[in-house]
Amino acid sequence: MRIPTVHWIAAALLAVPACVQAHDYPTSERVVYVEACMHDHPGGHYEMLNKCSCVIDTIAREVPYDDFVTMSTAAKATSIGGERGSYIRDVEPLQVQIRKFRQLQAQARKSCLLDDPR
Numbered sequence: 397m398r399i400p401t402v403h404w405i406a407a408a409l410l411a412v413p414a415c416v417q418a419h420d421y422p423t424s425e426r427v428v429y430v431e432a433c434m435h436d437h438p439g440g441h442y443e444m445l446n447k448c449s450c451v452i453d454t455i456a457r458e459v460p461y462d463d464f465v466t467m468s469t470a471a472k473a474t475s476i477g478g479e480r481g482s483y484i485r486d487v488e489p490l491q492v493q494i495r496k497f498r499q500l501q502a503q504a505r506k507s508c509l510l511d512d513p514r
Contacts, residue, residue, distance in 0.1 A: 418456040421464065426452050437510060450508035455500055467497035 426449075433448035434441075455464060471494045473484040484490055505512060 418453060419460045419464075421452070421456045421461045425461070425464075426456075433510075447508050447510040451501070451504045451510060454504035454507055458500055458504075464497075467493045467500075470494050471497050 429452045430445065430448040433451060434444045437444050437448065459467070470484055470490045473481065474494060475481070476484065502512065
């Protein structure tokens, strides 16, 4: 008896461990991330679209959305000047989150063959 291809695909998807499946990020958040990534990495539109999408998908497999928001917000806030920005820069737990986020991004860019914009 031959099992239709669709059934094989469904069975394969069900067999994927939960740890490999991505966390649920809002579509709008993924779009904003990809647009910012494409802005930072000029190049062929479809090539950068695919690479930047790969990066956020890779990140989504690693951390839950709420952790992503905390880490990315802290990383962006380090550029705030003056006294308000010093709160972010002077709080060690936030610095740990920022380092973790930057490392996660670097690993995701590397695995998606996206050069570092710096």
